[in-house]
Amino acid sequence: DKGGWSSFMAKEINEQPEAVENTVRGRVVDGLVDIPELSALGDDRLREIDRIIIIACGTASYAGQVGSYAIEQWARIPVEVQLSHEFRYRDPVLSDRTMVISVSQSGETMDTLMAVKYAIERGVTTVSVCNTQSATIPRESDAAVYTHAGPEVAVASTKAFTAQITALYLIGLHLGRVRGTLSAEASAEAVQQFAELPEKMREAVATHEQIAQLAHWMADTRSVLFLGRHVGYPIALEGALKLKEIAYIHAEGFAAGELKHGPIALIDHGQPVFVLVPSPRTAPLMHSKVVSNIQEIRARGARVIAIVEVGDTAVLPYADDVIRLPLADALFEPLLEVVPLQWFALELSTAKGLDVDQPRNLAKSVTVE
Ligand code: BG6
Numbered sequence: 507d508k509g510g511w512s513s514f515m516a517k518e519i520n521e522q523p524e525a526v527e528n529t530v531r532g533r534v535v536d537g538l539v540d541i542p543e544l545s546a547l548g549d550d551r552l553r554e555i556d557r558i559i560i561i562a563c564g565t566a567s568y569a570g571q572v573g574s575y576a577i578e579q580w581a582r583i584p585v586e587v588q589l590s591h592e593f594r595y596r597d598p599v600l601s602d603r604t605m606v607i608s609v610s611q612s613g614e615t616m617d618t619l620m621a622v623k624y625a626i627e628r629g630v631t632t633v634s635v636c637n638t639q640s641a642t643i644p645r646e647s648d649a650a651v652y653t654h655a656g657p658e659v660a661v662a663s664t665k666a667f668t669a670q671i672t673a674l675y676l677i678g679l680h681l682g683r684v685r686g687t688l689s690a691e692a693s694a695e696a697v698q699q700f701a702e703l704p705e706k707m708r709e710a711v712a713t714h715e716q717i718a719q720l721a722h723w724m725a726d727t728r729s730v731l732f733l734g735r736h737v738g739y740p741i742a743l744e745g746a747l748k749l750k751e752i753a754y755i756h757a758e759g760f761a762a763g764e765l766k767h768g769p770i771a772l773i774d775h776g777q778p779v780f781v782l783v784p785s786p787r788t789a790p791l792m793h794s795k796v797v798s799n800i801q802e803i804r805a806r807g808a809r810v811i812a813i814v815e816v817g818d819t820a821v822l823p824y825a826d827d828v829i830r831l832p833l834a835d836a837l838f839e840p841l842l843e844v845v846p847l848q849w850f851a852l853e854l855s856t857a858k859g860l861d862v863d864q865p866r867n868l869a870k871s872v873t874v875e
Contacts, residue, residue: 573674613641721853
């Protein structure tokens with residue numbers, strides 16, 4: 507049941523504030539993050555972990571990339587992200603102090619399941635971030651941290667993605683608490699950010715109208731670029747993947763700092779570029795660098811669509827369109843920034859007369875390797 511929406515994807519984009527709320531629910535006790543499924547592994551085991559590898563495919567791998575920044579910051583454990591289907595072929599360096607966290611909405615993606623089985627055979631601790639109750643991957647893993655986003659029907663993942671980021675953040679906060687690397691202030695600040703998140707996400711969802719107009723004017727676009735820095739980088743990759751998946755438009759995401767090392771050659775007159783602009787309050791250095799990037803591409807004729815936090819006026823002289831999002835701590839910006847990009851893909855797909863929920867050649871869950 508689409509609940510009055512034109513597509514499941516539209517419904518699921520709209521459900522994100524509740525999805526992230528449900529992922530957090532029951533996992534904050536007396537102002538501290540406590541995930542019972544991780545506690546069950548034993549604090550000693552969690553304290554011994556010296557390396558985390560996140561494995562996933564597609565959108566879930568971008569959630570993993572966003573999560574890697576937060577886990578490193580809060581738990582001070584080195585985290586790397588690998589595509590599931592690449593993982594075992596590199597003969598990865600694993601030990602009993604390694605934790606492998608798989609991220610999968612369906613919990614049935616064969617590439618990810620095979621990577622998890624490989625990890626289990628090598629004696630590492632396996633944690634599954636999954637949205638589907640009792641799916642194969644969480645059943646095989648040592649611990650399952652469910653996202654509780656509710657069933658996701660559209661092939662293109664939206665609410666499962668933001669819930670996956672949320673779950674990975676909770677894991678980072680849990681590990682940071684147990685290992686003593688997380689200060690009381692940082693912990694309280696993150697818990698406060700989670701409390702404010704649903705309302706801010708509702709404001710991000712409300713960008714729909716503005717995005718729909720933008721997409722209307724861009725219906726003939728043949729290529730779109732996305733730039734981001736830090737946690738905005740995987741969001742740029744996700745914005746591009748969404749366009750490929752459901753609007754069949756060539757799109758690429760880049761780390762903004764990489765622009766000058768090659769991709770800037772792609773910039774030509776009228777080339778649309780979405781830029782995820784870090785907050786000038788919480789990340790002034792990154793903010794000024796990204797504003798310079800915008801100036802560079804604008805000087806070469808790019809059509810700049812800037813996604814900024816409300817009150818950031820530095821980009822106004824150089825942006826053709828500005829999408830404003832509520833203030834949030836740097837690590838929480840991705841959970842807001844991705845929403846207008848989801849709407850953009852949906853609206854461009856609709857403008858092209860495509861079925862947004864059932865894109866050609868794709869399946870919700872790929873159960874072959
Ligand atoms: C792809 C889907 O095949 O699988 C993507 O098209 C999805 O949308 C990816 O992100 C991973 O799926 P899952 O269920 O493992 O999260």
